[in-house]
Amino acid sequence: xxxxxxxxxxxxxxxVTFKTLVRTLTKGxxxxxxxxxxxxxxxxxxxxxxxxxxxxxxCMLCARECPDWxxxxxxxxxxxxxxxxxxxxxxxxxxxxxxxxxxxxxxxGICVEVCPFEALFxxxxxxxxxxxxxxxxxxxxxxxxxxETVPEFEEYExxxxxxxxxxxR
Amino acid sequence: MTVFNxxxxxxxxxxxxxxxxxxxxxxLLPAGTLVYLYLFxxxxxxxxxxxxxxxxxxxxxxxxxxxxxxxxxxxxxxRAADRVVFKAAPFVVLxxxxxxxxxxxxxxxxxxxxxxxxxFLALAVSSISVIGILMAGWGSASKYSLxxxxxxxxxxxxxxxxxxxxxxxxxxxxxxxxxxxxxxAQANGEIFGWGGIGNPFLITQFLGFVIFLIAxxxxxxxxxxxxxxxESEIVTGYLTEYTGMRFLLFFIGEFATAGIFSALAATFFxxxxxxxxLDPTSNLFNLIGPLxxxxxxxxxxxxxxxxxxTYPRFREDQLQQLAWKVLVPLSLVNIxxxxxxxxxx
Amino acid sequence: xxTEASAQQLSYIENQASDARVNIELETEGMTLNLGPQHPxxxxxxxxxxxxxxxxxVSAEPxxxxxHRGYEKLTEVxxxxxxxxxxxxIDWLGSFANEVPFILAAERLMEVEAPARAQWIRTALFELSxxxxxxxxxxxxxxxLGATTPVFYAxxxxxxxxxxxxxxxxxxxxxxFDRIGGVKDDLPKGWIQETKxxxxxxxxxxxxxxxxxxxxxxxxxxxxxxGIIPADTGLAYGLSGANIRSSGxxxxxxxxxxxxxxxxxxDWKVWTHPDGDSxxxxxxxxxxVRESCKMVGQILDGIPSGPIMxxxxxxxxxxxxxxxxxxxxxxxxxxxxxxxxxxxxxxxVKIRSASFNNVSITPWVLKGVYVPDVISILAxxxxxxxxxxx
Numbered sequence: 001x002x003x004x005x006x007x008x009x010x011x012x013x014x015x016v017t018f019k020t021l022v023r024t025l026t027k028g029x030x031x032x033x034x035x036x037x038x039x040x041x042x043x044x045x046x047x048x049x050x051x052x053x054x055x056x057x058x059c060m061l062c063a064r065e066c067p068d069w070x071x072x073x074x075x076x077x078x079x080x081x082x083x084x085x086x087x088x089x090x091x092x093x094x095x096x097x098x099x100x101x102x103x104x105x106x107x108x109g110i111c112v113e114v115c116p117f118e119a120l121f122x123x124x125x126x127x128x129x130x131x132x133x134x135x136x137x138x139x140x141x142x143x144x145x146x147x148e149t150v151p152e153f154e155e156y157e158x159x160x161x162x163x164x165x166x167x168x169r
Numbered sequence: 170m171t172v173f174n175x176x177x178x179x180x181x182x183x184x185x186x187x188x189x190x191x192x193x194x195x196x197l198l199p200a201g202t203l204v205y206l207y208l209f210x211x212x213x214x215x216x217x218x219x220x221x222x223x224x225x226x227x228x229x230x231x232x233x234x235x236x237x238x239x240x241x242x243x244x245x246x247x248r249a250a251d252r253v254v255f256k257a258a259p260f261v262v263l264x265x266x267x268x269x270x271x272x273x274x275x276x277x278x279x280x281x282x283x284x285x286x287x288x289f290l291a292l293a294v295s296s297i298s299v300i301g302i303l304m305a306g307w308g309s310a311s312k313y314s315l316x317x318x319x320x321x322x323x324x325x326x327x328x329x330x331x332x333x334x335x336x337x338x339x340x341x342x343x344x345x346x347x348x349x350x351x352x353x354a355q356a357n358g359e360i361f362g363w364g365g366i367g368n369p370f371l372i373t374q375f376l377g378f379v380i381f382l383i384a385x386x387x388x389x390x391x392x393x394x395x396x397x398x399x400e401s402e403i404v405t406g407y408l409t410e411y412t413g414m415r416f417l418l419f420f421i422g423e424f425a426t427a428g429i430f431s432a433l434a435a436t437f438f439x440x441x442x443x444x445x446x447l448d449p450t451s452n453l454f455n456l457i458g459p460l461x462x463x464x465x466x467x468x469x470x471x472x473x474x475x476x477x478x479t480y481p482r483f484r485e486d487q488l489q490q491l492a493w494k495v496l497v498p499l500s501l502v503n504i505x506x507x508x509x510x511x512x513x514x
Numbered sequence: 515x516x517t518e519a520s521a522q523q524l525s526y527i528e529n530q531a532s533d534a535r536v537n538i539e540l541e542t543e544g545m546t547l548n549l550g551p552q553h554p555x556x557x558x559x560x561x562x563x564x565x566x567x568x569x570x571x572v573s574a575e576p577x578x579x580x581x582h583r584g585y586e587k588l589t590e591v592x593x594x595x596x597x598x599x600x601x602x603x604i605d606w607l608g609s610f611a612n613e614v615p616f617i618l619a620a621e622r623l624m625e626v627e628a629p630a631r632a633q634w635i636r637t638a639l640f641e642l643s644x645x646x647x648x649x650x651x652x653x654x655x656x657x658x659l660g661a662t663t664p665v666f667y668a669x670x671x672x673x674x675x676x677x678x679x680x681x682x683x684x685x686x687x688x689x690x691f692d693r694i695g696g697v698k699d700d701l702p703k704g705w706i707q708e709t710k711x712x713x714x715x716x717x718x719x720x721x722x723x724x725x726x727x728x729x730x731x732x733x734x735x736x737x738x739x740x741g742i743i744p745a746d747t748g749l750a751y752g753l754s755g756a757n758i759r760s761s762g763x764x765x766x767x768x769x770x771x772x773x774x775x776x777x778x779x780x781d782w783k784v785w786t787h788p789d790g791d792s793x794x795x796x797x798x799x800x801x802x803v804r805e806s807c808k809m810v811g812q813i814l815d816g817i818p819s820g821p822i823m824x825x826x827x828x829x830x831x832x833x834x835x836x837x838x839x840x841x842x843x844x845x846x847x848x849x850x851x852x853x854x855x856x857x858x859x860x861x862x863v864k865i866r867s868a869s870f871n872n873v874s875i876t877p878w879v880l881k882g883v884y885v886p887d888v889i890s891i892l893a894x895x896x897x898x899x900x901x902x903x904x
Contacts, residue, residue: 009729016726017215017479024214030670031218046684067596108599108690154702159819162700216666392660393732481733482660484886
């Protein structure tokens with residue numbers, strides 16, 4: 001290789017910035033000109049919570065475990081017709097109101113995790129800002145609409161023993 | 170301005186109007202170009218981002234948008250501030266900038282003034298801005314501003330000396346204090362008998378050029394010499410209490426001075442408006458001379474801003490040590506060597 | 515403390531003393547300056563009342579508490595999963611690392627141990643959060659000293675690490691991923707290879723920082739010999755983490771503590787520096803980032819297969835008792851002391867945060883330095899306000 005001259009640190013620093021300048025000019029910058037170009041977040045990103053209404057039994061576990069108490073649930077019991085003729089009528093829960101206030105929500109995911117009936121799912125949608133704060137209270141219909149944006153669960157890495165779950169559609 | 174080889178003879182007031190407009194352009198054009206090209210775009214590209222892109226194509230009108238923004242702001246000043254001093258400070262700084270642009274020639278016949286002591290005038294008026302900065306620092310009635318102003322006083326006075334002494338080498342080599350004559354000396358000179366590109370003083374006065382660049386960096390309070398405006402310590406120092414239009418005046422003044430100092434460096438060391446290969450007395454140079462000067466100014470200010478965005482800042486006493494213990498002796502050595510070699514050759 | 519550090523320190527003190535003698539002769543009046551609470555240099559709302567004599571500091575006093583959020587009171591009325599969510603926000607740059615000692619203390623009380631795969635994933639995310647945190651420090655200290663470009667490189671390369679954390683946990687800044695008994699979910703397919711590419715990027719970032727900042731003569735003049743903290747003084751004030759390792763003390767809880775992370779199964783070394791000045795603190799953290807990259811690479815190569823969660827009841831009630839666990843977090847040593855009375859909620863949680871002790875040394879170390887050095891020292895001590903005030 002021959003002689004190596006010790007380049008003073010000042011010059012090396014100039015070299016680094018110049019290299020970045022050339023790289024930005026030729027290959028483009030690392031930034032993305034949002035909102036003209038949008039980068040998709042990862043599939044597991046915690047953007048917004050979606051509700052699959054058929055699975056929900058108004059058990060109130062999510063409302064109880066929420067650290068901010070931002071889930072409002074109201075339900076009523078009704079008697080469903082018996083399964084076989086001559087049997088007892090069954091008592092079932094019906095969901096009247098299921099609201100999540102996304103202005104309060106911490107996006108922690110405890111409600112999604114705690115639900116025993118797999119009725120809540122994460123969706124990576126994050127562009128739902130509103131001009132009025134009250135519009136951030138998403139009601140049952142809006143939460144069901146978010147279900148369309150919920151991606152399928154990813155496959156796990158090799159060596160994992162976790163069960164591959166499916167999103168009910 | 171001499172008669173510009175035009176067919177029409179202009180009255181004195183017409184000449185004054187044209188000169189005033191040209192003077193304004195000569196100050197604002199470097200400021201605007203430098204702010205857009207280097208502050209907005211080059212700094213961003215060095216930081217892997219694109220800079221302003223929304224205002225105008227590729228963000229070219231961002232400075233206009235900023236001017237509009239500053240014009241809309243409330244004219245605040247602290248209650249304890251000395252009103253006259255506070256309000257006058259930006260104008261003092263700008264006055265020195267406008268006076269400095271007078272001595273720059275942009276062509277064999279395109280100059281504002283052509284006096285035999287052009288270099289002396291340039292160096293003298295460049296120190297008026299020190300008073301402006303001190304006025305800003307004291308008149309703001311804030312401890313941060315006071316610290317910034319005092320640091321600026323020490324630093325700017327200290328770096329005046331290397332600035333002046335570096336230019337002395339050029340003056341000795343050219344043999345005159347007249348700026349136009351310095352350009353012509355570079356244009357007509359020869360390097361060891363070869364007159365191909367004239368004799369830009371960069372080659373023989375390389376040490377002077379480096380010292381001049383460092384001194385400019387310090388005079389403009391740019392990093393690595395921006396102790397007076399150290400943002401992470403004293404929140405822009407003497408500029409802390411200035412908002413709105415007054416801040417914009419300081420801002421424009423800083424970049425205009427950067428441009429004009431770079432143009433001065435280009436004139437003293439790189440040959441000013443001269444392009445090698447053409448006759449320096451031809452009328453063509455009156456047209457392309459300004460463009461050539463702007464191009465060279467952009468080259469020199471690229472260096473200044475490249476240093477600005479790469480290096481951290483010196484501490485105040487390290488700054489002073491660099492000026493007094495390193496730069497002044499080096500520039501004295503440069504002067505002695507130039508004098509000896511000038512007599513010898 | 516070896517002789518070179520003490521000679522440096524002596525000469526520095528002599529310089530300050532001679533300046534002070536001149537000041538006494540000139541009879542200048544002192545000026546009280548408030549650095550903060552709104553100031554670009556303090557990482558948040560820290561207020562330092564500084565008495566100046568010219569440009570020299572006569573005395574400095576930090577005033578904390580502008581960001582107190584009442585964490586320890588909040589934990590008395592939150593269940594354990596809810597506390598895990600809250601605790602992310604104490605040190606918000608290396609947020610997974612805040613959950614780990616809390617979960618380990620709760621696991622110790624429940625006498626449950628996470629399975630091997632969960633421990634390896636936990637350690638990988640722990641080290642990734644250390645990389646994310648310290649990479650920002652490397653850029654941030656440069657910007658406190660005036661170099662505007664390194665901090666952009668730091669943010670740019672930190673994005674890749676945050677993307678990797680998001681792919682696993684769902685949250686870039688607040689992962690909320692650790693659970694009593696294991697971790698919440700398993701790694702998605704392709705994560706291991708992507709993370710290895712990110713580690714290559716972080717290594718090239720460290721090379722850039724060496725060229726741009728560490729080798730820069732101006733940076734060295736600003737930081738060498740500034741803010742020398744001798745080892746015994748640092749230990750007396752409770753400094754921890756890279757701050758004490760750069761004063762020559764060879765102490766790292768990842769190697770010397772006995773907690774549920776798997777650092778003892780990896781091949782790594784502890785970096786120390788004998789000088790104890792600001793440059794040493796920067797240099798030690800730079801080497802620690804490289805070491806963390808090596809560790810994460812080893813972890814990714816050797817993750818065992820298996821379950822990620824031990825057998826834990828759905829609703830967690832921790833049996834009564836007390837437990838204290840501390841770990842080597844990116845900022846220093848963080849510890850949680852949990853007292854449980856057998857409820858769903860803890861009875862009392864005391865949080866020992868690293869930055870609170872790191873900032874307590876400022877009155878001692880700032881005496882007699884110049885104002886620019888104040889910024890250099892504060893930047894090198896590296897505290898985060900959420901960690902000081904909780």
